[in-house]
Amino acid sequence: MGRRDLIKRSAALGLVAAPGMGLLSACASGGGDDDPGEGGTKGKTSKDNPFGAEKGSKLDVVVFKGGYGDDYAKAWEADFSKKLGVTSTHTGTQEITGKLQPRFNAGNPPDLVDDSGAQKINIDVLYKNGQLLDLAGVLDAPSVDDPAKKVRDTLIPGTLDPGLQEGKIVALNYIYTVWGLWYSGKLFKEKGWQEPKTWADFLAICKDAKSQGIGGLAHQGKYPYYINVAIMDLIAKKGGLDAMKAIDNLDPRAFVGSDAAQEAIEAVYEVVEKGYLMPGTNGLTHTESQTRWNQYKAVFITSGSWLENEQLKQTPTDFDMKFLPMPLLPGSKLPFEAIRAGSGEPFVIPAKAKNRAAAQEFMRRMLSKEWSTLFAKQANSLTILKDGVDPSVRLRPGTQSTVEASKAAGGNTFRYLYTEWYGEMGTAIEAASNELMSKRIQPKEWLKRCQAAVDKQAKDPASKKNHRD
Known part of the structure; x- marks a missing residue:
């Protein structure tokens, strides 16, 4: 997966990250x-x-x-x-x-x-x-x-x-690393699209792309970690840091009962329902999906800032790779410029x-x-x-665009820690997202499965040693 969120530090930092398998x-x-x-x-x-x-x-x-x-x-x-x-x-x-x-x-x-x-x-x-x-x-x-x-x-x-x-x-x-959406500056210029700052604008571009035979969103279907970039970013930006910390802190209302989680997952599912996904993306590995994106078969893709280096050989020289913070749902508590960033x-x-x-x-x-x-x-x-x-x-x-995005974000950065603290729970959430993107479950069931993963983790006494204030 990679990692996976560049270079002249005097220019880039400027940016500050907020603090935020079997058994061996x-x-x-x-x-x-x-x-x-x-x-x-x-x-x-x-x-x-x-x-x-x-x-x-x-x-x-x-x-x-x-x-x-x-x-x-x-x-x-x-x-x-x-x-x-x-x-x-x-x-x-x-x-x-x-x-x-x-x-x-x-x-x-x-x-x-x-x-x-x-x-x-x-x-x-x-x-x-x-x-x-x-x-x-x-x-x-x-x-x-x-x-x-x-x-x-x-x-x-x-x-x-x-x-x-x-x-x-x-x-x-x-x-x-920074995480979010990525697009081709060349494709945007050719199509006359502007960088979407709201989810409605994002969907409008996806709709226009579909009418021209281009997928709106690609994701690395065999590795649902990547689509969770979109889902979890939307939750954090909609509900603010409290919504993010509720998940890390294993809150009994982290998913079921969370308006932010419900609106976020319904927004992502709308992409599925309206056919805005790049055809075949659910069955592809990360590199397969990313390569098709490099071939202009989709407008957007979710990833971390390792994407540019991972795709060096597949990216056309004039592709003009760009990073985009996750667009906003109505009433979001964090600004558009806010990004998931950290180590x-x-x-x-x-x-x-x-x-x-x-x-x-x-x-x-x-x-x-x-x-x-x-x-x-x-x-x-x-x-x-x-x-x-x-x-x-x-x-x-692409790297330069992450530097610029990080500077624009300033202190408006966030980072989930449940993926490091609770591997089994993270895997369960990814599995639910995989089912959702394939239309085998709907948002209500996704929320239920994710909450069940949280509740199961909360029963582990060792979980009480990890907490975010």
Whole structure:
């Protein structure tokens, strides 16, 4: 999935994010210290190597090879080897669960993992089984760029929140992401369409497109995570932050009894009922649907800001990719400019990492301007580091539009956390959305199923440890 929400930080930030599979066998619980752990390796510490990454040791790195690719990680690894003499075993894959669950179960996990994509291992599952290191040690270490500051003090406010489990940061969501709708500037210009700011205007464009043989909305049908971008954004913008927090806080009226949720799901279902979906989109993967969108077979598509990089090879040079905040329903509490924004692409250090010292030092350097710029060059996206990208890096059209949208949003940003806190509940909501988009259920049943998922999660005593004020 990818992740998946760019570059000249001095221009982009400006923007501030508001704070807003199977069972794995239990392993030793993690801590926030720099002890390399059982079977670990640790060398001599220094100002430039505070965790004591040992020269000549090896680092086992597994990266989700999705929308951002994995060339950025290879560039990091090459620099790490050059400067510290620590070589890496690199695995780029989309099969995170398939490749890593057996290793976690056997007590032999990698040292650093980008746990993302459709086949990720849910962070809450790993945490509950004691398999993740508390990252406090990394976040409280001296910043590479300014040793007088802690690493955590160099990050965009709120971007650590998605990595929280019961008050501990156990995942570093590294990439600053925005979510919403996307369209082709070229197609809009040719058709004389204006950027829709209301849902009525959005539907009018979809209707006009349909009359010309073009789908109004494409979505990545096999991965309903994507259509939930539209649904959940509409709920938050209609009902305000209280409607969003009601879902994260497992409110007994989060869906059933919520006017915002009801109006949002009815609005999305109207797209289905009126035939404004791109034909076939319900049966397509993310890349298949996105590629047809790149071929002008649909006007809009839902996604995060990894979309441009994921579609580089399929996007025509004059496509002029643009980002669009979710249009407003009548009486919305948040303005049109409000966007879902925050950090994505969680990196974790397993509690039983064999080279914990090197993994922590590697993560510390991920949050340096040099490595943040390396990422931007390779992946066309921003990181969570403030002013973290060299100003000379040029932006692609889609990325530039997310920068502009983020600046326009200002403090009007929001971010759901239930997807990180409650993996099973998130999956149930996605399943309901899949049924809705295929017309196998209607809005009333969608609300009922989503509320049932919330109520089930609320019965778990551990859920009481997560709360948003």
